[in-house]
Amino acid sequence: MTRHSHMRLGAFLYPTGYHVAAWRHPAVPADAGVNFAHYAELARTAERGRMDFLFLPDSSAMRGDDMDALSRTAIRYVAQFEPLTLLGALAGVTERIGLTATVSSTYTEPYHIARMIASLDHISGGRAGWNLVTSQNPFEAYNFGLPEHPEHDARYARASEYAQIVKGLWDTWSDGAWLGDKDAGRFFDPDGVRPLHHSGEHFSVRGPLNMPRPPQGHPVTIQAGSSEPGRDLAASVADVVFTAQHSREQALLFAEDVRARAVKAGRDPESVVILAGVFPYVAPTRAEAEAKVERLQDLIDPHVGLALLSSELGHVDLSGCDPDGPLPDIPVSNAGRSRRDLLVRMAAEEGLTVRQLYKRVAGSRGHRQVVGTPESVADDLEDWFRSGAADGFIVMPPQLPGGLDDFVDLVLPELRRRGLFRTEYEGRTLRDHLGLERPAR
């Protein structure tokens, strides 16, 4: 059942596009990750499409330590901008679109992050959001003096306390605390600003934040957990839940589960926007769309395919296995467990060889691939949206900038014809775009 009058749509900007081999495509700038003009173009395209927000993935380390393997791929966070400085720059060249970035709670301090996201919210006039994650890249630990990556549940426990602190810091100023009263000589109302005095298991943070309350009250919090602790975290702190789902039925079950957890956490389930990842190939004809898929799949280096599969499964060693045989038994590891489970299940259910699996993985890497014409892609999205399986989508273009242009120029007009997407921004803030209330202090 439709929960909203129109879809919410985010643009996922892995710099060269989400497909593993996109950087080798002739129409993609290989240096996209450190090419600001490229990002500025993407931001303007998404804003021209009146999309809700940009979404930047991130990791604070190259994902791996084999330089030869790393040097063959653009998708292992080997060479891209730090996302909060990039969001600042994108705030300077856009007017209305929301600006969100991935921030790991595992190796950062909540005071710094609360301050930076609040700063982006003030700079952009209320357009900031953060995707609160726990680091899934075990190589980050070594850049921050840790001998090893903390285990899954410990990371989530830290993340939960972290989110509480960040939101608490945003509330240390009341909305009316800013005065700027020159005659009375009062810069702010001392009764409207209070310390946080947080003291918990992982953090001790006094506050207050040295910045007035953000324009949105709380900049938008995104969360993408799918494990048990991940879903609980999402249900308790997220305004937007970003999920990888392959079937509409599973997506419906997931959405119902998250909403039920939100109710248990004392929240209105309508205040949680659930967005499914979608990895779309769109062209005027289906044959052209399929040709786009093949063009990119043919660019996958086999070294890259195997390495990628290995890491998605929790850094298991696949070097000895037959690429054209079935997937061997994969032990549970300390990396993201939900990805491993999904892939093992997919290989078993569809009887995929290792090679077939790495092609699946290398292409969409866990997100749902949709291939077709503007009409058929719109049919698919409409079906998910109207059924209540998702309140909208995070669009993960396979290649950039072309894949975003395709979505904006081909799919969005079709969604608009069906009354499923806006023609103009109605509000000023990201919360306005998403139909989310501004939280009271």
Add this chain to the structure above:
Amino acid sequence: MTRHSHMRLGAFLYPTGYHVAAWRHPAVPADAGVNFAHYAELARTAERGRMDFLFLPDSSAMRGDDMDALSRTAIRYVAQFEPLTLLGALAGVTERIGLTATVSSTYTEPYHIARMIASLDHISGGRAGWNLVTSQNPFEAYNFGLPEHPEHDARYARASEYAQIVKGLWDTWSDGAWLGDKDAGRFFDPDGVRPLHHSGEHFSVRGPLNMPRPPQGHPVTIQAGSSEPGRDLAASVADVVFTAQHSREQALLFAEDVRARAVKAGRDPESVVILAGVFPYVAPTRAEAEAKVERLQDLIDPHVGLALLSSELGHVDLSGCDPDGPLPDIPVSNAGRSRRDLLVRMAAEEGLTVRQLYKRVAGSRGHRQVVGTPESVADDLEDWFRSGAADGFIVMPPQLPGGLDDFVDLVLPELRRRGLFRTEYEGRTLRDHLGLERPAR
């Protein structure tokens, strides 16, 4: 003796201006600290003046815990943007001017900061710099889980190792390591990227940085230490040394000392640019310039003036005293005796009231005030520059935006007439502007 053909000039942007009461001036936006349009205007003004760089001060906490006292002043870091997100946004709205911000080494991780400054350097095409400080604000500790602020020498020891790591991370990619070779499927040259493998007293950081070498090789490092360990740190790691000096002779001694220390650290002393802070009031006539001083001085709230004077005198209690009476007897305290003696002697010799004395203290807060016409201010700066006391200045306008407009529109044309400042940018990067070599890896 002149060491360079023209001065280097930075613009110090305390949001409302450096004077303690600037925020109460009718021409100053009281909300300057969180007003992006204000900063964008300042950046464009400084760029129009062809100044070398913007400089953002920072602290990660309000400086104090008495809300009533804090609420009366804009200068205690109570309400302003986080500077790295702000520099990102300013990169988006400027073309040529350098972009520098204060970053404390005391409560941050070098990997994060190396990455953010490198990111800003890539975003801006080689215009980034960082002012490496150790936190002087003891209230920061409580926002990062520490029971108390680390002591001075410990902070400097950490800062020194920190700077070494940051520069080491910037060198983990060789200049030629970026390939983007689509045909060969090589994103980068694996032989050109190496881990850092730093393991020291304070930090263990593996690296490599997940970003190609910054356009400047090393973004510009600024340092402002004046204690023994501070001067050693500046001499060993700084491209730019920012110093508060009141007499040309003392400034010359300081410059000679820093250059001698640089030689001892194995550096070319010409590779260290020494900039003195200057707090200028400029107007077409001297009387108008003096009226500008008085206008701001009259806006000082007695509570604020008394609190500042109290802290300068060794935190004595002045709350009961008459501002228009003489300075009461001030007991000798352990800390800051020379400053106390100076102020007590000044008050006695000149017959100053308490109010007159706090006005002396509250205006320039340690930096050198220069008041006059464009010609007389240019005379003063020329004298310091030609004598070798400074390679240029960090201009700290008393109020913003007006004080920066005055400097750009009145003083810079006069400096240009004398051949002391550029009329156009000659290079693209901040290193170009400062006449600094791009460091080899």
